[in-house]
Amino acid sequence: MVLHIINFYLGACIASFISVIVQKDGLKWRRSYCLSCKQTLSWYELLPIFSFLLQKGSCRHCKNKIPSFLIFIELIGGIAFFKTDWYSKSGLIEFFLCLLLLMMSIFDYYYQEISFSIFIFSFLIVIIKVLLFEKVAITAISFFSIFIMSSTLGILVLLKKLGLADLFFYLIISFFYSEYFANLVFLFASLAVLTLYPKLKAQKQTHLSLPFIPFLFFSLSFLKLLI
Known part of the structure; x- marks a missing residue:
């Protein structure tokens, strides 16, 4: 403790x-x-x-x-x-991934713009984790689920309802954790955004572009704590 x-x-x-x-x-x-x-x-x-x-x-x-x-x-x-486990390699690699996701959240909040290099390092960490620590390859069902969700998010990106960074965030946590966990993160993050809508509407700020990644990191952090 x-x-x-x-x-x-x-x-x-x-x-x-x-x-x-x-x-x-x-x-x-x-x-x-x-x-x-x-x-x-x-x-x-x-x-x-x-x-x-x-x-x-x-x-x-x-x-x-x-x-x-x-x-x-x-x-x-x-x-x-x-819950960071400093005594295991998998715990350390998760620490570095969360560190990068935290940086994404802060940059997204202040500028709604994220350096592409942060995504490159994040995907490299995912690749290292999959190659070194995963014993079972991703299943066809999991891959299909990720494809469907990614396609849906991709459509929202084209419609300018989401940013490309949000799609990359989903792919990163899908392959690092699981597609089920990533879907939960997006679900809870979406619910968190919706709870702010009445307040923004009352302040006549409904046309503002909300940074979504801080909500995703918020959801990711709490779900990690609970699971």
Whole structure:
């Protein structure tokens, strides 16, 4: 249980770090600062989850609100790595895949654009996992199921209802986990999006393009925790 708690906070730290780097739009090294007032932040203002709660979601200097997405992605990052098995090769390779999926989620949220290199590395990890750790080849039924779902998502991509990145996300988790698990991830992610629709409609924001991958990663993380 102690290891799980350590895993959770490590995941939150990783998610927080990646989110901050992405918001700065580059890997230029400098101490973390408030994006509103540019004030350099102290170490106790950088503790994932705790700093957000202690400061009541606001910058200690300018009192501007800290984006709620930050604590959301920290919590989901913690959940995603909660069960990481550091003592097995399969656990380590899953860690690196989840790390890439987390990066996809953060880039999709802020820019709705993801570097193709992230997908290439993700597919390479899937190939390594299938070649080195899978003893049974994918069945014809599983392949057919993936083909049907991918074709459906492909049609939605052509109709501009989904992004190509969403289709790639599905293929990655289908071959890494299973098509059944991937379908569950998409189902729960879709339900999560639908729950936001009334709020967006009330705010007259129904024509906004919602980033879907953060919802997919949210669903993936919770299903991993439950299964």
